[in-house]
Amino acid sequence: MGSNQIGGLPPAGSRRPPRLGRWLLSRILPSRLKPTAAGDFEELYGWIRAKDGPRKAAAWYWRHVAKSAPAFIFAALYWRFEMIGNYLKLALRHMRRRPEFAAVNIGGLAVGLAGCILAFFFIRDELSFDRFHDRVERIYEVKSKIRAGDDPVFLETKGPVGPALAAEFQEVEAATRLARAEVVVSVGEKVFIQNGLGADPSFFDVFSFPLTRGDSAAALRDPYSVILGREAARLCFGTSDPMGQTLFIKIADETADYTVTGVAAEIPARSSLDFDLLLPILRVKGPRVDQWGPGENDVDAACFIRLREGADAEALAAKFPGTLDKRLSIGKYSGSHYLFHFVQYHRGVRDYSFSSVLKPCSSPIFSILLTSIALLVLLIAGMNFMNLSVGAAASGRVKEIGMRKVFGAEQGNLFHQFRLEGIVTSLAALAGGLGIASLVLPAFNRFAGKDLRLDILGPGWPLAVLILLAVLLGAAVGSYPGWFLSRLRPTELFRGAFFLGRRSGFNRVLLLFQFGLSIFLVTTTGFVFRQHRYLLRTDLGYDAGRVAALDLRQMTPQFQSASRFLPVLKSGLLRHPEIQTVSGSYSGMSSWSAMILKRDSSPKPEVVRFNQVDPDFLPALGLRLSEGRWFSPDYPSDERGAVVVNETFARRFAPSQAVGKSLSEIFNYKTSARIIGVVRDFHFDSLRRTIEPAMMSLGAEHARWAFIRLTGKNLRPAREVIEKEFKIAAPGHPFLCSFLDEDAARQYESEARWSLMISLVSLFAVLIACAGVFALAIQSSVRKTKEIGIRKVLGASVLQVVGLLTGEFARLAVAAGLLSCPVVFLAVRKILTGYPYRIALSPWMFLAGGGAMLLLVLATVSLHALRAARTDPVKALRRE
Amino acid sequence: MDRILTRAEEFLLLAVLRLGDNAYPVSIYDEIGKATGSSWTLGAIYFPLQRLEDKGLLTSFLGDPTSERGGKSRRYYRITDAGLEALAAARQAQDIMWRGVEWARIK
Numbered sequence A: 001m002g003s004n005q006i007g008g009l010p011p012a013g014s015r016r017p018p019r020l021g022r023w024l025l026s027r028i029l030p031s032r033l034k035p036t037a038a039g040d041f042e043e044l045y046g047w048i049r050a051k052d053g054p055r056k057a058a059a060w061y062w063r064h065v066a067k068s069a070p071a072f073i074f075a076a077l078y079w080r081f082e083m084i085g086n087y088l089k090l091a092l093r094h095m096r097r098r099p100e101f102a103a104v105n106i107g108g109l110a111v112g113l114a115g116c117i118l119a120f121f122f123i124r125d126e127l128s129f130d131r132f133h134d135r136v137e138r139i140y141e142v143k144s145k146i147r148a149g150d151d152p153v154f155l156e157t158k159g160p161v162g163p164a165l166a167a168e169f170q171e172v173e174a175a176t177r178l179a180r181a182e183v184v185v186s187v188g189e190k191v192f193i194q195n196g197l198g199a200d201p202s203f204f205d206v207f208s209f210p211l212t213r214g215d216s217a218a219a220l221r222d223p224y225s226v227i228l229g230r231e232a233a234r235l236c237f238g239t240s241d242p243m244g245q246t247l248f249i250k251i252a253d254e255t256a257d258y259t260v261t262g263v264a265a266e267i268p269a270r271s272s273l274d275f276d277l278l279l280p281i282l283r284v285k286g287p288r289v290d291q292w293g294p295g296e297n298d299v300d301a302a303c304f305i306r307l308r309e310g311a312d313a314e315a316l317a318a319k320f321p322g323t324l325d326k327r328l329s330i331g332k333y334s335g336s337h338y339l340f341h342f343v344q345y346h347r348g349v350r351d352y353s354f355s356s357v358l359k360p361c362s363s364p365i366f367s368i369l370l371t372s373i374a375l376l377v378l379l380i381a382g383m384n385f386m387n388l389s390v391g392a393a394a395s396g397r398v399k400e401i402g403m404r405k406v407f408g409a410e411q412g413n414l415f416h417q418f419r420l421e422g423i424v425t426s427l428a429a430l431a432g433g434l435g436i437a438s439l440v441l442p443a444f445n446r447f448a449g450k451d452l453r454l455d456i457l458g459p460g461w462p463l464a465v466l467i468l469l470a471v472l473l474g475a476a477v478g479s480y481p482g483w484f485l486s487r488l489r490p491t492e493l494f495r496g497a498f499f500l501g502r503r504s505g506f507n508r509v510l511l512l513f514q515f516g517l518s519i520f521l522v523t524t525t526g527f528v529f530r531q532h533r534y535l536l537r538t539d540l541g542y543d544a545g546r547v548a549a550l551d552l553r554q555m556t557p558q559f560q561s562a563s564r565f566l567p568v569l570k571s572g573l574l575r576h577p578e579i580q581t582v583s584g585s586y587s588g589m590s591s592w593s594a595m596i597l598k599r600d601s602s603p604k605p606e607v608v609r610f611n612q613v614d615p616d617f618l619p620a621l622g623l624r625l626s627e628g629r630w631f632s633p634d635y636p637s638d639e640r641g642a643v644v645v646n647e648t649f650a651r652r653f654a655p656s657q658a659v660g661k662s663l664s665e666i667f668n669y670k671t672s673a674r675i676i677g678v679v680r681d682f683h684f685d686s687l688r689r690t691i692e693p694a695m696m697s698l699g700a701e702h703a704r705w706a707f708i709r710l711t712g713k714n715l716r717p718a719r720e721v722i723e724k725e726f727k728i729a730a731p732g733h734p735f736l737c738s739f740l741d742e743d744a745a746r747q748y749e750s751e752a753r754w755s756l757m758i759s760l761v762s763l764f765a766v767l768i769a770c771a772g773v774f775a776l777a778i779q780s781s782v783r784k785t786k787e788i789g790i791r792k793v794l795g796a797s798v799l800q801v802v803g804l805l806t807g808e809f810a811r812l813a814v815a816a817g818l819l820s821c822p823v824v825f826l827a828v829r830k831i832l833t834g835y836p837y838r839i840a841l842s843p844w845m846f847l848a849g850g851g852a853m854l855l856l857v858l859a860t861v862s863l864h865a866l867r868a869a870r871t872d873p874v875k876a877l878r879r880e
Numbered sequence B: 001m002d003r004i005l006t007r008a009e010e011f012l013l014l015a016v017l018r019l020g021d022n023a024y025p026v027s028i029y030d031e032i033g034k035a036t037g038s039s040w041t042l043g044a045i046y047f048p049l050q051r052l053e054d055k056g057l058l059t060s061f062l063g064d065p066t067s068e069r070g071g072k073s074r075r076y077y078r079i080t081d082a083g084l085e086a087l088a089a090a091r092q093a094q095d096i097m098w099r100g101v102e103w104a105r106i107k
Helices: A019-028 A034-052 A054-097 A099-127 A161-168 A230-237 A281-285 A313-322 A324-328 A364-406 A411-448 A462-487 A490-495 A505-537 A565-574 A617-621 A647-653 A715-729 A740-747 A749-783 A785-793 A798-832 A843-870 A873-878 B007-022 B025-036 B042-055 B081-098 B101-106
Strands: A139-147 A153-158 A172-187 A190-199 A211-213 A225-228 A246-251 A254-264 A277-280 A300-307 A334-341 A547-551 A579-585 A593-597 A606-613 A625-628 A642-646 A674-679 A694-698 A705-710 A737-739 B058-062 B075-079
Touching: A019 A034, A019 A054, A034 A054, A034 B025, A034 B042, A054 A099, A054 A411, A054 B042, A099 A364, A099 A411, A099 A462, A099 A749, A139 A161, A153 A161, A161 A172, A161 A300, A161 A324, A172 A230, A172 A277, A172 A281, A190 A230, A190 A281, A225 A230, A230 A254, A246 A277, A254 A277, A277 A281, A313 A324, A313 A334, A324 A334, A364 A411, A364 A462, A364 A505, A364 A749, A411 A462, A505 A749, A505 A798, A505 A843, A547 A715, A547 A740, A565 A579, A565 A705, A565 A715, A579 A606, A579 A617, A579 A715, A617 A705, A642 A647, A647 A674, A647 A694, A705 A715, A715 A737, A737 A740, A740 A749, A749 A798, A749 A843, A785 A798, A785 A843, A785 A873, A798 A843, B007 B025, B007 B042, B007 B075, B007 B081, B025 B042, B042 B058, B075 B081
Parallel strands: A190 A277, A225 A254, A606 A694, A642 A674
Antiparallel strands: A139 A153, A139 A300, A139 A334, A153 A300, A172 A190, A172 A246, A172 A300, A211 A254, A225 A277, A246 A254, A547 A705, A547 A737, A579 A705, A593 A606, A625 A674, A642 A694, B058 B075
């Protein structure tokens, strides 16, 4: 082949190569070759066609396109690497020239990424809960379901179920029953309250808690043996050897000597099961835990099993109806047994959420909220980046981009340039985000009750995941400015007509969205804050600020019996002027017992809260009587046959006349008690619950709490007085005293934490948005320099010029405020439905959030606009 | 020259030199095909040409677009002084290596 004419005139009637081939070639050609190589192919095609005909020419064309492809693709890759180096240089140069934009961009993204990093580790931690047990997938909890009424409840099993499972079912390798108890440990002079766990000796066959001392196979065999946790061992014996030592332990009402037979290694933080002391379950639950009882008064215990290797849990569960379930169905009850997968407990899968022995499981809401908050901040920061990049182009980089276009930079080149700038920025932000995350980690751990470590090189390569995330994020946020700017014609670029101008709809939408998000966060924060303050300040119906509660539940029975101890303490305390009244009570605040009573008129059981108090209870707490009278020593009959009810009780059960009514008239309940008085409603529970019907009767001999009313509001000296008197009356017992308002506030700790967290987040969001707005304002005024100059020459005032510059932003802020209202309304209503006592959704709160944002935006923009408006118009006009 | 040219590079430089003012990929491709009898892939000459240009052994400029090429320009190549030196060095090295071998082979 070949021709002498090459390089001469084109052959007559030459046609173009196959269209598909041309297209294919243009796809594979590296950009640097594009302008000429396709022409070379086409020229040669023409010559061959003229010589050998169209068929051969087409075949030649195809063959050569196919054979060239590898070389072209290789070349394209090679040149791309070179270009990336180039882009990188430009990106860094640009960032150095505009450090304030780079700071806003990197800072914003860093905060968002820090949130994502924390969320990532948080969720990973959640998923790895309880996984440290050997073959944890074979561990199940057995629960029973009782159908007594309409709604079935999952309960812990009857005591003897555990041993029966291990003995009768070959699938079960081991079974252990568990029960929690607060125990009082005394060793020498020291007294501690510890978190005790009762278990069968097979405990270590089911769970993997290694012992540092002692033999786990034998450690719990002895009826009075105890295994200490690491911390408990240190607390009781310091550095000396605890093995074989004797501890004096009180569980419920039983006190005995126990021998230490083992010391457990530290329990991992990601464990649903923890304990300070491990004891035989018989000590915690009593001997009846081993008996199939007559029914109603059986002793329940949590029951965990380990299946044999290869055993099928469903097959095991299928055997229950014919065996275990029969023993559960007694009288009117019918029940059945179920298996729950232990690893799923922490995540609260299905109905498996309640447990009396395991730590509270996490609610997925926390992970969801954390992630969505982090993503919101990331979103705002990403929008900042997009707007700032376009805006920066509007002011500073116009010439760079325009010139590059004039010199033949392709759309693709500019696109890659911006995308790479996005990636560089977000990688820098990732470094910053890791820094921020490790700084706030201790606070976050306290907040979330976790023990997270940022082991970014650990298993699963979190660093690789994060870098990938950052690269994707950078590519995403860089693509918009890249696409937008590379599409514009150079003349448009030079005029700067695109920024916040007619063709910038997307810019406005971004700003609008950013403002809207900020307003949403600020307003929601406002509501959450006010709700929290409302919870703290609502009148609880008693004098929470002047009453101390003294917990007597840990005392030994001989002390607890009121006839001996409480009068001693009372008379001791009342000698001091700081103390006004002392009262004994069976239940502490927010832990009143519940009685289930039936009425003849309806089949639905009624819950009535109940407490046994002494005659000083009303004055001690400052309760107010609304009808009838309070208990009085003048009426000896009060001792047995009198109750005082609250207003809710009276309203619901005795609307006409409460005082004088007998309880047996209201309920299907054999008693001689009559209502002698009605007290005003007060919040014995937290404000998260509505006030329930409640009644009180006399029963000072059962006191497990003392409520002490102070004369003044000076709490600290009073506390010292109480402690001194308590130590005299009950030496060697733990002193557990708190003020009721503190206790009440502690109930709203999660609200306090949440409002702190979301206010921090909205602060960040607003700061990022403001920084973005400020940078945009600079750019907008640079673009309008000439306009401002002309207007000033024509006599516009400074105020008018400021108005010109701020108007655009103000309009957007107002629109964002209006648009965010319904979303805020829905979100706040959702949050507040959890509270029966809540603030009203007043419209001014909505206005306040939007108004604050508007003011902030105006202030930010004016900060710069004033400077722009004051500049000498001559200077402005001479600029070009 | 720190490195002796490869055979392909040598051929490309020689083709450009021989073609004078008319050296562009199609003619270079044709020239090499005619001289060696073996046909290269057209696509395979761009990358070495580019490499030679990057090394400063060739320069290039764009010609005017013509209709026979679908409106695309030609990229013309011209050898530089460095290119000539490199060719000379390659020739010299080759001569040295062939000394003695040539005679034995023919015999």
